[in-house]
Amino acid sequence: MGAAPASRDVTSYGMGLAAPLALFFLLFFVAPLLQLLWLSLHNDTAGLHWGLGQYLHFLTDPFSLGVLGSTLLLGAEVTAVCLVLGFPIAWLYQRVGPKLQTIIILIVLLPLLTSVVVRTFAWIVILGRQGIINATLQSLGVIDTPLKLLYTQFGVVIALAQVQMPLMTLPLITALGRIDPNLDDASCSLGAGSWRTFFRIVLPLSLPGVIAGCTLTYAAAITAFITQSLVGGGQMLFMPMYLYQQASTLQNWPFAAAISIIFLLAVLAVVSVFTTLGRMSRGYGGA
Amino acid sequence: MSGRKRTLEAISFELVMTVIAVIALAIIIAPSLVVLIVSFTSGFSLRFPPPGYSLRWYAELWNAWQLHFAAKNSLIVAVWATSLSVVLGVAAALAISRSRTLSARLLDSLFMSPLVLPALAFGLAALMLFSLVGLPVSPLTLVIGHTVVCVPYVVRNTVAALAQLEPTLLESSAVLGASRLYTFRRIVLPLIRPGIIAGAFIAFMSSFDNVPVSLFLRDAATDMLPIRMWQDLEGKLDVTIAALSGVLIIATVALVAVMERITGLSRRLTN
Known part of the structure:
Protein backbone atom coordinates (compact mmCIF):
# COMPACT_ATOMS: atom_id res chain seq x y z
CA MET A 1 0.00 0.00 0.00
CA GLY A 2 1.42 3.38 -0.98
CA ALA A 3 0.63 6.61 0.77
CA ALA A 4 -2.90 7.86 0.16
CA PRO A 5 -3.07 10.76 -2.30
CA ALA A 6 -3.10 14.10 -0.55
CA SER A 7 -6.59 14.98 -1.80
CA ARG A 8 -8.15 11.99 0.02
CA ASP A 9 -6.61 12.91 3.32
CA VAL A 10 -9.07 15.07 5.25
CA THR A 11 -6.30 16.67 7.30
CA SER A 12 -4.51 18.27 4.37
CA TYR A 13 -5.42 20.43 1.43
CA GLY A 14 -4.47 20.03 -2.21
CA MET A 15 -1.37 21.73 -3.56
CA GLY A 16 -3.66 23.53 -6.01
CA LEU A 17 -4.40 26.12 -3.32
CA ALA A 18 -0.78 27.27 -3.58
CA ALA A 19 -1.12 27.83 -7.34
CA PRO A 20 -2.40 31.45 -7.23
CA LEU A 21 0.46 32.63 -5.04
CA ALA A 22 2.98 30.54 -7.00
CA LEU A 23 1.76 32.15 -10.22
CA PHE A 24 1.86 35.61 -8.63
CA PHE A 25 5.46 35.02 -7.51
CA LEU A 26 6.43 33.67 -10.92
CA LEU A 27 5.09 36.79 -12.66
CA PHE A 28 6.06 39.48 -10.19
CA PHE A 29 9.05 38.09 -8.28
CA VAL A 30 10.90 35.47 -10.34
CA ALA A 31 10.39 37.17 -13.72
CA PRO A 32 11.65 40.59 -12.54
CA LEU A 33 14.74 39.00 -10.99
CA LEU A 34 15.46 37.08 -14.21
CA GLN A 35 15.01 40.29 -16.19
CA LEU A 36 17.47 41.96 -13.79
CA LEU A 37 19.99 39.17 -14.41
CA TRP A 38 19.45 39.42 -18.18
CA LEU A 39 20.05 43.18 -18.23
CA SER A 40 23.15 42.90 -16.02
CA LEU A 41 24.71 40.67 -18.69
CA HIS A 42 24.69 43.49 -21.24
CA ASN A 43 27.41 46.03 -21.92
CA ASP A 44 25.13 48.86 -23.11
CA THR A 45 22.14 50.64 -21.65
CA ALA A 46 19.84 49.56 -24.49
CA GLY A 47 20.53 45.88 -23.75
CA LEU A 48 21.74 44.97 -27.24
CA HIS A 49 25.30 43.76 -26.62
CA TRP A 50 25.84 40.71 -24.45
CA GLY A 51 28.87 40.70 -22.21
CA LEU A 52 30.27 40.66 -18.71
CA GLY A 53 31.35 44.28 -18.95
CA GLN A 54 29.24 45.48 -16.00
CA TYR A 55 30.62 42.80 -13.70
CA LEU A 56 34.20 43.41 -14.89
CA HIS A 57 33.69 47.10 -14.26
CA PHE A 58 32.50 46.46 -10.70
CA LEU A 59 35.12 43.85 -9.84
CA THR A 60 38.06 45.87 -11.17
CA ASP A 61 36.95 49.21 -9.76
CA PRO A 62 38.50 49.87 -6.31
CA PHE A 63 35.70 52.30 -5.47
CA SER A 64 32.92 49.74 -6.10
CA LEU A 65 34.80 47.01 -4.25
CA GLY A 66 35.30 49.43 -1.38
CA VAL A 67 31.54 50.06 -1.19
CA LEU A 68 30.87 46.30 -1.16
CA GLY A 69 33.54 45.72 1.48
CA SER A 70 32.33 48.46 3.80
CA THR A 71 28.74 47.21 3.46
CA LEU A 72 29.68 43.65 4.41
CA LEU A 73 31.82 44.95 7.30
CA LEU A 74 28.96 47.16 8.50
CA GLY A 75 26.69 44.09 8.62
CA ALA A 76 29.26 42.18 10.69
CA GLU A 77 29.67 45.04 13.18
CA VAL A 78 25.93 45.54 13.63
CA THR A 79 25.38 41.78 14.04
CA ALA A 80 28.11 41.60 16.71
CA VAL A 81 26.64 44.52 18.67
CA CYS A 82 23.14 43.03 18.45
CA LEU A 83 24.39 39.65 19.67
CA VAL A 84 26.26 41.10 22.66
CA LEU A 85 23.29 43.27 23.68
CA GLY A 86 20.51 40.89 22.65
CA PHE A 87 21.73 37.74 24.38
CA PRO A 88 21.46 39.16 27.92
CA ILE A 89 17.90 40.31 27.14
CA ALA A 90 16.96 36.75 26.14
CA TRP A 91 18.74 35.45 29.26
CA LEU A 92 16.90 37.91 31.50
CA TYR A 93 13.60 36.94 29.85
CA GLN A 94 14.01 33.34 31.07
CA ARG A 95 14.66 34.53 34.63
CA VAL A 96 11.65 36.78 35.26
CA GLY A 97 7.94 36.17 35.89
CA PRO A 98 5.27 36.08 33.17
CA LYS A 99 4.28 39.73 33.64
CA LEU A 100 7.82 41.04 33.15
CA GLN A 101 8.22 38.60 30.26
CA THR A 102 5.33 40.23 28.39
CA ILE A 103 6.79 43.66 29.09
CA ILE A 104 10.22 42.61 27.80
CA ILE A 105 8.69 41.13 24.63
CA LEU A 106 6.64 44.25 23.99
CA ILE A 107 9.70 46.50 24.47
CA VAL A 108 11.63 44.33 22.02
CA LEU A 109 8.73 44.12 19.60
CA LEU A 110 7.79 47.77 19.52
CA PRO A 111 10.73 49.01 17.42
CA LEU A 112 10.11 46.20 14.92
CA LEU A 113 6.67 47.62 14.22
CA THR A 114 7.50 51.33 14.50
CA SER A 115 8.26 53.06 11.21
CA VAL A 116 11.94 52.76 10.36
CA VAL A 117 12.06 56.43 9.35
CA VAL A 118 10.80 57.38 12.82
CA ARG A 119 13.39 55.18 14.54
CA THR A 120 16.18 56.61 12.40
CA PHE A 121 14.95 60.15 12.97
CA ALA A 122 15.22 59.51 16.71
CA TRP A 123 18.91 58.72 16.32
CA ILE A 124 19.45 61.98 14.46
CA VAL A 125 17.96 63.77 17.47
CA ILE A 126 20.16 61.78 19.88
CA LEU A 127 23.45 61.92 17.97
CA GLY A 128 23.18 65.44 16.48
CA ARG A 129 25.36 68.44 17.44
CA GLN A 130 22.62 69.66 19.79
CA GLY A 131 21.55 66.11 20.62
CA ILE A 132 21.28 64.47 24.01
CA ILE A 133 24.76 62.99 24.10
CA ASN A 134 26.51 66.22 23.19
CA ALA A 135 24.25 68.34 25.42
CA THR A 136 24.85 66.06 28.40
CA LEU A 137 28.61 65.84 27.91
CA GLN A 138 28.86 69.61 27.46
CA SER A 139 26.80 70.42 30.53
CA LEU A 140 28.95 68.03 32.56
CA VAL A 156 25.48 54.11 11.78
CA VAL A 157 26.40 50.95 13.71
CA ILE A 158 24.65 51.96 16.94
CA ALA A 159 21.51 53.20 15.13
CA LEU A 160 21.30 50.07 12.97
CA ALA A 161 21.88 47.85 16.00
CA GLN A 162 18.90 49.42 17.76
CA VAL A 163 16.73 49.23 14.65
CA GLN A 164 17.55 45.53 14.04
CA MET A 165 17.75 44.35 17.66
CA PRO A 166 14.32 42.60 17.66
CA LEU A 167 15.43 40.36 14.77
CA MET A 168 18.27 39.06 16.96
CA THR A 169 16.46 38.93 20.30
CA LEU A 170 13.27 37.08 19.29
CA PRO A 171 15.02 33.93 17.94
CA LEU A 172 17.34 33.97 20.97
CA ILE A 173 14.38 34.02 23.37
CA THR A 174 12.86 31.07 21.50
CA ALA A 175 16.16 29.14 21.56
CA LEU A 176 16.87 29.74 25.25
CA GLY A 177 13.31 28.68 26.09
CA ARG A 178 14.01 25.26 24.57
CA ILE A 179 17.03 24.50 26.76
CA ASP A 180 16.32 22.12 29.61
CA PRO A 181 16.90 24.19 32.80
CA ASN A 182 18.13 21.03 34.56
CA LEU A 183 21.28 21.10 32.42
CA ASP A 184 22.15 24.47 33.85
CA ASP A 185 21.63 23.27 37.41
CA ALA A 186 23.47 20.00 36.75
CA SER A 187 26.48 21.86 35.44
CA CYS A 188 26.52 24.15 38.46
CA SER A 189 26.11 21.38 41.00
CA LEU A 190 28.95 19.47 39.33
CA GLY A 191 31.15 22.39 40.20
CA ALA A 192 31.26 24.46 37.02
CA GLY A 193 30.84 28.14 37.79
CA SER A 194 28.17 30.36 36.25
CA TRP A 195 30.50 31.82 33.63
CA ARG A 196 31.80 28.40 32.62
CA THR A 197 28.26 26.97 32.50
CA PHE A 198 27.19 29.84 30.30
CA PHE A 199 30.00 29.47 27.78
CA ARG A 200 30.14 25.65 27.81
CA ILE A 201 26.43 24.74 28.13
CA VAL A 202 23.99 27.59 27.50
CA LEU A 203 25.76 29.29 24.58
CA PRO A 204 26.43 26.08 22.57
CA LEU A 205 22.87 24.83 23.11
CA SER A 206 21.41 28.12 21.93
CA LEU A 207 23.49 28.14 18.71
CA PRO A 208 20.47 27.50 16.42
CA GLY A 209 18.87 30.68 17.79
CA VAL A 210 22.13 32.61 17.59
CA ILE A 211 22.54 31.64 13.95
CA ALA A 212 18.91 32.40 13.05
CA GLY A 213 19.24 35.80 14.74
CA CYS A 214 22.56 36.57 13.06
CA THR A 215 21.19 35.68 9.62
CA LEU A 216 18.16 37.96 9.98
CA THR A 217 20.13 40.81 11.56
CA TYR A 218 22.93 40.67 9.00
CA ALA A 219 20.58 40.57 6.00
CA ALA A 220 18.50 43.44 7.40
CA ALA A 221 21.49 45.58 8.42
CA ILE A 222 23.24 45.59 5.05
CA THR A 223 20.03 46.42 3.17
CA ALA A 224 18.78 49.10 5.59
CA PHE A 225 18.74 51.92 3.08
CA ILE A 226 17.02 54.59 5.19
CA THR A 227 19.13 54.27 8.34
CA GLN A 228 22.36 53.99 6.36
CA SER A 229 21.68 57.11 4.31
CA LEU A 230 20.20 59.34 7.06
CA VAL A 231 22.66 58.52 9.85
CA GLY A 232 25.61 57.90 7.52
CA GLY A 233 25.08 61.06 5.50
CA GLY A 234 26.59 61.83 2.12
CA GLN A 235 30.18 60.77 2.78
CA MET A 236 29.47 57.15 3.64
CA LEU A 237 28.26 55.06 0.74
CA PHE A 238 26.87 51.55 1.12
CA MET A 239 25.54 49.12 -1.48
CA PRO A 240 21.81 50.06 -1.33
CA MET A 241 22.49 53.78 -1.88
CA TYR A 242 25.12 52.98 -4.55
CA LEU A 243 22.51 50.87 -6.36
CA TYR A 244 19.87 53.58 -6.03
CA GLN A 245 22.21 56.32 -7.30
CA GLN A 246 23.22 54.31 -10.35
CA ALA A 247 19.62 53.38 -11.16
CA SER A 248 17.78 56.60 -10.39
CA THR A 249 20.14 59.53 -10.64
CA LEU A 250 22.47 58.21 -13.34
CA GLN A 251 19.92 56.00 -15.12
CA ASN A 252 22.67 53.42 -15.65
CA TRP A 253 20.35 50.42 -15.48
CA PRO A 254 22.69 47.64 -16.62
CA PHE A 255 25.32 48.64 -14.05
CA ALA A 256 22.63 49.04 -11.37
CA ALA A 257 21.38 45.56 -12.34
CA ALA A 258 24.90 44.14 -11.97
CA ILE A 259 25.27 45.85 -8.56
CA SER A 260 21.93 44.29 -7.55
CA ILE A 261 23.01 40.81 -8.66
CA ILE A 262 26.38 41.09 -6.88
CA PHE A 263 24.58 42.34 -3.77
CA LEU A 264 22.02 39.51 -4.00
CA LEU A 265 24.81 36.93 -4.36
CA ALA A 266 26.69 38.42 -1.40
CA VAL A 267 23.55 38.20 0.77
CA LEU A 268 22.84 34.64 -0.45
CA ALA A 269 26.43 33.60 0.28
CA VAL A 270 26.24 34.94 3.82
CA VAL A 271 22.81 33.38 4.40
CA SER A 272 23.96 29.97 3.13
CA VAL A 273 27.08 30.03 5.30
CA PHE A 274 24.84 30.76 8.30
CA THR A 275 22.34 28.07 7.23
CA THR A 276 25.13 25.47 6.94
CA LEU A 277 26.43 26.45 10.38
CA GLY A 278 22.86 26.24 11.66
CA ARG A 279 22.44 22.69 10.34
CA MET A 280 25.72 21.65 11.98
CA SER A 281 24.76 23.29 15.26
CA ARG A 282 21.37 21.60 15.34
CA GLY A 283 23.07 18.22 15.22
CA TYR A 284 25.21 19.43 18.12
CA GLY A 285 22.45 21.13 20.11
CA GLY A 286 19.85 18.42 19.54
CA ALA A 287 21.95 15.77 21.28
CA MET B 1 18.04 26.63 41.59
CA SER B 2 18.18 25.35 45.16
CA GLY B 3 21.50 23.57 44.76
CA ARG B 4 23.27 26.63 43.41
CA LYS B 5 25.81 28.23 45.67
CA ARG B 6 25.64 31.99 45.85
CA THR B 7 29.30 32.48 45.22
CA LEU B 8 30.95 35.72 44.19
CA GLU B 9 31.47 34.15 40.79
CA ALA B 10 27.73 33.46 40.32
CA ILE B 11 26.83 36.96 41.50
CA SER B 12 29.32 38.57 39.11
CA PHE B 13 27.81 36.61 36.21
CA GLU B 14 24.22 37.55 37.04
CA LEU B 15 25.19 41.16 37.65
CA VAL B 16 26.97 41.52 34.30
CA MET B 17 24.14 39.84 32.36
CA THR B 18 21.42 41.87 34.09
CA VAL B 19 23.24 45.17 33.63
CA ILE B 20 23.82 44.55 29.91
CA ALA B 21 20.19 43.45 29.47
CA VAL B 22 18.86 46.58 31.17
CA ILE B 23 21.17 48.83 29.13
CA ALA B 24 20.08 47.04 25.93
CA LEU B 25 16.39 47.44 26.79
CA ALA B 26 17.02 51.12 27.51
CA ILE B 27 18.75 51.55 24.14
CA ILE B 28 15.76 49.91 22.45
CA ILE B 29 13.13 52.08 24.11
CA ALA B 30 15.02 55.41 24.44
CA PRO B 31 14.77 56.67 20.84
CA SER B 32 10.97 56.47 20.78
CA LEU B 33 10.72 58.29 24.11
CA VAL B 34 13.14 60.99 22.96
CA VAL B 35 11.13 61.63 19.79
CA LEU B 36 7.89 61.77 21.78
CA ILE B 37 9.34 64.35 24.17
CA VAL B 38 10.95 66.47 21.43
CA SER B 39 7.71 66.51 19.44
CA PHE B 40 6.10 68.61 22.20
CA THR B 41 8.78 71.30 22.04
CA SER B 42 7.83 74.95 21.87
CA GLY B 43 11.05 75.84 20.07
CA PHE B 44 12.15 75.61 16.44
CA SER B 45 14.92 73.07 16.86
CA LEU B 46 15.25 69.45 17.88
CA ARG B 47 17.20 70.40 21.00
CA PHE B 48 16.88 67.97 23.90
CA PRO B 49 15.57 68.66 26.48
CA PRO B 50 13.20 71.15 24.79
CA PRO B 51 13.22 74.78 26.03
CA GLY B 52 9.45 74.54 26.68
CA TYR B 53 6.44 72.44 25.83
CA SER B 54 3.54 73.11 23.46
CA LEU B 55 1.31 71.45 20.89
CA ARG B 56 2.31 73.86 18.13
CA TRP B 57 3.97 71.22 15.92
CA TYR B 58 0.94 68.96 16.16
CA ALA B 59 -1.16 71.95 15.04
CA GLU B 60 1.34 72.48 12.23
CA LEU B 61 0.84 68.85 11.24
CA TRP B 62 -2.86 69.51 10.82
CA ASN B 63 -2.08 71.81 7.86
CA ALA B 64 0.67 69.74 6.28
CA TRP B 65 -1.30 68.68 3.22
CA GLN B 66 1.68 67.00 1.53
CA LEU B 67 2.00 64.65 4.48
CA HIS B 68 -1.77 64.04 4.52
CA PHE B 69 -1.69 63.17 0.82
CA ALA B 70 1.25 60.78 1.28
CA ALA B 71 -0.35 59.19 4.36
CA LYS B 72 -3.58 58.58 2.44
CA ASN B 73 -1.71 56.91 -0.43
CA SER B 74 0.28 54.75 1.98
CA LEU B 75 -2.88 53.65 3.78
CA ILE B 76 -4.70 52.74 0.55
CA VAL B 77 -1.74 50.74 -0.78
CA ALA B 78 -1.25 49.01 2.60
CA VAL B 79 -4.94 47.99 2.79
CA TRP B 80 -4.92 46.55 -0.74
CA ALA B 81 -1.54 44.84 -0.35
CA THR B 82 -2.64 43.31 2.96
CA SER B 83 -5.96 42.07 1.53
CA LEU B 84 -4.22 40.51 -1.47
CA SER B 85 -1.57 38.99 0.82
CA VAL B 86 -4.23 37.41 3.05
CA VAL B 87 -6.18 35.87 0.15
CA LEU B 88 -3.11 34.50 -1.65
CA GLY B 89 -1.08 33.74 1.49
CA VAL B 90 -3.72 31.84 3.49
CA ALA B 91 -4.58 29.64 0.48
CA ALA B 92 -0.91 28.88 -0.10
CA ALA B 93 -0.34 28.21 3.61
CA LEU B 94 -3.19 25.65 3.64
CA ALA B 95 -1.57 23.86 0.70
CA ILE B 96 2.00 23.73 1.97
CA SER B 97 1.55 23.47 5.74
CA ARG B 98 0.81 19.75 6.10
CA SER B 99 2.57 18.56 3.00
CA ARG B 100 5.99 16.94 3.34
CA THR B 101 6.66 16.80 -0.39
CA LEU B 102 9.66 18.40 -2.03
CA SER B 103 7.48 20.78 -4.03
CA ALA B 104 5.82 22.05 -0.83
CA ARG B 105 9.20 22.71 0.75
CA LEU B 106 10.49 24.46 -2.38
CA LEU B 107 7.37 26.65 -2.54
CA ASP B 108 7.82 27.48 1.15
CA SER B 109 11.40 28.66 0.50
CA LEU B 110 10.24 30.65 -2.53
CA PHE B 111 7.46 32.39 -0.59
CA MET B 112 9.86 33.23 2.26
CA SER B 113 12.73 34.49 0.08
CA PRO B 114 11.57 38.15 -0.11
CA LEU B 115 12.35 38.34 3.63
CA VAL B 116 16.10 37.87 3.17
CA LEU B 117 16.75 39.17 -0.34
CA PRO B 118 17.57 42.91 -0.58
CA ALA B 119 14.20 44.54 -1.26
CA LEU B 120 15.87 47.41 -3.09
CA ALA B 121 17.15 44.99 -5.75
CA PHE B 122 13.63 43.60 -6.08
CA GLY B 123 12.21 47.13 -6.36
CA LEU B 124 14.58 47.94 -9.23
CA ALA B 125 13.83 44.60 -10.90
CA ALA B 126 10.07 45.18 -10.65
CA LEU B 127 10.42 48.68 -12.13
CA MET B 128 12.44 47.25 -15.04
CA LEU B 129 9.85 44.58 -15.73
CA PHE B 130 6.89 46.94 -15.49
CA SER B 131 8.55 49.41 -17.88
CA LEU B 132 9.40 46.55 -20.25
CA VAL B 133 5.76 45.46 -20.51
CA GLY B 134 4.62 49.07 -20.68
CA LEU B 135 2.87 49.25 -17.32
CA PRO B 136 3.39 52.77 -15.89
CA VAL B 137 4.03 53.20 -12.16
CA SER B 138 0.71 53.57 -10.40
CA PRO B 139 -1.05 52.48 -7.21
CA LEU B 140 -1.47 49.09 -8.95
CA THR B 141 2.27 48.52 -9.39
CA LEU B 142 2.80 49.61 -5.78
CA VAL B 143 0.20 47.12 -4.53
CA ILE B 144 1.81 44.30 -6.56
CA GLY B 145 5.30 45.15 -5.31
CA HIS B 146 4.20 45.50 -1.69
CA THR B 147 2.29 42.22 -1.83
CA VAL B 148 5.45 40.32 -2.84
CA VAL B 149 7.36 41.61 0.19
CA CYS B 150 4.41 41.39 2.64
CA VAL B 151 2.91 37.99 1.80
CA PRO B 152 5.70 36.04 3.60
CA TYR B 153 4.43 37.32 6.97
CA VAL B 154 0.91 36.02 6.27
CA VAL B 155 2.20 32.65 5.01
CA ARG B 156 4.56 32.20 7.97
CA ASN B 157 1.99 33.04 10.65
CA THR B 158 -0.77 30.99 9.02
CA VAL B 159 1.52 27.96 8.61
CA ALA B 160 2.49 28.29 12.28
CA ALA B 161 -1.19 28.42 13.32
CA LEU B 162 -2.02 25.38 11.15
CA ALA B 163 0.85 23.43 12.69
CA GLN B 164 -0.81 23.82 16.11
CA LEU B 165 -4.08 22.42 14.80
CA GLU B 166 -4.96 18.89 15.99
CA PRO B 167 -5.47 16.65 12.90
CA THR B 168 -7.91 14.53 14.93
CA LEU B 169 -10.33 17.48 15.01
CA LEU B 170 -10.54 17.41 11.23
CA GLU B 171 -10.86 13.63 11.16
CA SER B 172 -13.66 13.69 13.73
CA SER B 173 -15.48 16.34 11.77
CA ALA B 174 -15.20 14.25 8.59
CA VAL B 175 -16.32 11.09 10.37
CA LEU B 176 -19.37 12.93 11.65
CA GLY B 177 -20.29 13.69 8.05
CA ALA B 178 -19.20 17.30 7.67
CA SER B 179 -18.03 18.32 4.22
CA ARG B 180 -14.49 19.69 3.78
CA LEU B 181 -15.80 23.21 3.24
CA TYR B 182 -18.04 23.03 6.33
CA THR B 183 -15.14 21.71 8.43
CA PHE B 184 -12.95 24.50 7.13
CA ARG B 185 -15.49 27.21 7.92
CA ARG B 186 -16.57 25.93 11.32
CA ILE B 187 -13.38 24.36 12.70
CA VAL B 188 -10.20 25.29 10.85
CA LEU B 189 -10.86 28.96 10.20
CA PRO B 190 -11.91 29.92 13.76
CA LEU B 191 -8.84 28.14 15.16
CA ILE B 192 -6.29 29.70 12.83
CA ARG B 193 -7.94 33.14 12.71
CA PRO B 194 -5.65 34.73 15.35
CA GLY B 195 -2.63 33.54 13.34
CA ILE B 196 -4.02 35.02 10.15
CA ILE B 197 -4.80 38.32 11.90
CA ALA B 198 -1.30 38.49 13.41
CA GLY B 199 0.24 37.85 9.97
CA ALA B 200 -2.02 40.41 8.32
CA PHE B 201 -1.13 42.98 10.98
CA ILE B 202 2.62 42.56 10.44
CA ALA B 203 2.09 42.61 6.67
CA PHE B 204 0.09 45.85 6.97
CA MET B 205 2.73 47.52 9.13
CA SER B 206 5.55 46.51 6.82
CA SER B 207 3.67 47.75 3.76
CA PHE B 208 2.86 51.06 5.44
CA ASP B 209 6.54 51.43 6.35
CA ASN B 210 8.01 50.12 3.11
CA VAL B 211 10.70 52.24 1.46
CA PRO B 212 12.86 50.09 -0.84
CA VAL B 213 10.02 48.89 -3.08
CA SER B 214 8.07 52.17 -3.07
CA LEU B 215 11.22 54.07 -3.96
CA PHE B 216 11.17 52.62 -7.47
CA LEU B 217 7.45 52.00 -7.98
CA ARG B 218 5.95 55.38 -7.06
CA ASP B 219 5.92 58.81 -8.65
CA ALA B 220 4.83 62.31 -7.59
CA ALA B 221 1.17 61.37 -7.99
CA THR B 222 1.56 58.39 -5.65
CA ASP B 223 3.81 59.85 -2.96
CA MET B 224 4.23 57.48 -0.01
CA LEU B 225 4.52 58.57 3.61
CA PRO B 226 7.88 57.00 4.63
CA ILE B 227 9.50 58.36 1.47
CA ARG B 228 7.99 61.82 1.96
CA MET B 229 9.35 61.79 5.53
CA TRP B 230 12.76 60.57 4.39
CA GLN B 231 13.03 63.29 1.75
CA ASP B 232 11.93 65.96 4.25
CA LEU B 233 14.61 64.76 6.65
CA GLU B 234 17.30 64.76 3.95
CA GLY B 235 16.56 68.42 3.31
CA LYS B 236 16.15 69.91 6.77
CA LEU B 237 15.42 68.70 10.26
CA ASP B 238 11.79 69.67 10.49
CA VAL B 239 10.04 69.55 13.85
CA THR B 240 6.77 68.74 12.04
CA ILE B 241 8.31 65.34 11.29
CA ALA B 242 8.84 64.90 15.04
CA ALA B 243 5.11 65.52 15.59
CA LEU B 244 4.24 63.07 12.83
CA SER B 245 6.64 60.55 14.41
CA GLY B 246 4.85 61.09 17.71
CA VAL B 247 1.51 60.27 16.06
CA LEU B 248 2.98 57.14 14.43
CA ILE B 249 4.59 55.93 17.68
CA ILE B 250 1.34 56.35 19.64
CA ALA B 251 -0.68 54.68 16.87
CA THR B 252 1.77 51.75 16.81
CA VAL B 253 1.65 51.30 20.59
CA ALA B 254 -2.17 51.35 20.48
CA LEU B 255 -2.34 48.85 17.60
CA VAL B 256 0.18 46.52 19.26
CA ALA B 257 -1.87 46.62 22.47
CA VAL B 258 -5.05 45.72 20.56
CA MET B 259 -3.25 42.94 18.64
CA GLU B 260 -1.75 41.57 21.86
CA ARG B 261 -5.29 41.15 23.21
CA ILE B 262 -6.76 39.65 20.04
CA THR B 263 -3.95 37.41 18.89
CA GLY B 264 -1.41 37.12 21.71
CA LEU B 265 1.17 38.61 19.36
CA SER B 266 4.08 38.34 21.82
CA ARG B 267 3.70 34.55 22.29
CA ARG B 268 3.30 34.06 18.54
CA LEU B 269 6.63 35.69 17.73
CA THR B 270 8.68 33.71 20.25
CA ASN B 271 7.38 30.22 19.51
Missing part, protein backbone atom coordinates in the same frame (compact mmCIF):
# COMPACT_ATOMS: atom_id res chain seq x y z
CA GLY A 141 32.00 69.85 31.25
CA VAL A 142 33.50 66.70 29.73
CA ILE A 143 33.85 68.31 26.31
CA ASP A 144 33.97 71.89 25.02
CA THR A 145 32.96 71.44 21.40
CA PRO A 146 30.25 69.01 20.26
CA LEU A 147 31.50 65.57 19.23
CA LYS A 148 30.86 64.44 15.70
CA LEU A 149 28.61 61.42 16.19
CA LEU A 150 26.20 61.74 13.30
CA TYR A 151 27.62 60.83 9.88
CA THR A 152 30.18 58.46 11.41
CA GLN A 153 30.59 54.69 11.27
CA PHE A 154 29.94 54.55 15.03
CA GLY A 155 26.64 56.39 14.59
